[in-house]
Amino acid sequence: MPVRILRLLLVLGALLVLPTVPAAAHDELVSTTPADRATVDVPPGELQLVFSQPVLGVGTQVVVEDPDGNLIAAGEPQVAGGQVVVPLPDALPAGQYRVRWRVTSGDGHPVTGELRFIATAGTTAVAAPPVAPPPVTAAPAPSDIKVPAPGVAASTAAAEPTSDSAAVRTVEGAASTSAATTVDAVTSGPSWLLLAAAGGCALIAVLAVAVLAAGSRTPERVTARADRWPPRTEG
Template structure:
């Protein structure tokens, strides 16, 4: 009896060890991401669709896309087809870094999630064409440049000359009738002076 009990105990212990070594890892293992497009840390020229392939059938997929600043980028509704999940990217992605965030329910009923960073490379910059030289305006016309330079280089009149010119202008501005009146008065005065002298000479002779 003792030998039979020991033998049963050893068999039960061996069965437990077999379950721990082989059965437990398989029961605890979840589905995993097998591959993706774009791949992790890949550098691509464009992305039109996000594709995720898992090791087993998945369901209830969720896919989001963010740029380097954390802003959400619109993507289509993700669809699961067995172990493959796809989501369309409707708009072209500008150059920069992006992150795909995904979440699915694995075949054993447990949710799994992860992130896939990638980079969209920029296009070659075009060389800017030289702009046409602006047409010369009248102020900068080469034909008028010497005249403008000569006028700017002409010496300005000194203060006495300017004052003389001002006096001439003031003299020219006197009305003509005032000059005529002054001339009449001068002639009248000269006539009176001559008349007085003529009267004094006969008196002196007497």
């Protein structure tokens, strides 16, 4: 009997001396920006939730309600270790906001909670800078447009050949025109008649001199020539 009591006392003493193993704790919300039940001048541009341990990105949700109870189109939650950041829109009204959040702790258990804050004034969206319109070039007035006459346009188009063959034809036409002009200048007009009359007079004068020269031969010259060759005698 005393031995059994001694064993029981030893077992109880061992249980009291051995350190206890702590149970695994879930992540806890440490702080928020804005803080719960805080009053701010205007709604912030983002919400920040800080937890005691890193949280998992899977299953993280943050829902924000405006003073009228309507859901705000908040941005996607950004998880970095134990910090969760949620972007908010630019234009938000004044009043009390409610934030409900849900994250997944490192051990896989979900953790939920909510907070509230009040904004004394609202915010407005930042207007985008105006885009300057492209420059517009003014069309010329009708009086400034110079329209060539039909004859001028035709002569200009003819004077500018569009190919090598057209240029050759233009040169040949110019040469033919120049030759025809030269022939017309020689064969027409009073200058040609004067030249023809002068040539005819000169020809008549030459013929007259030739006739006179032929008629001036004397019989003596004929006799002298006859004496050079004595007459033949027949034997």
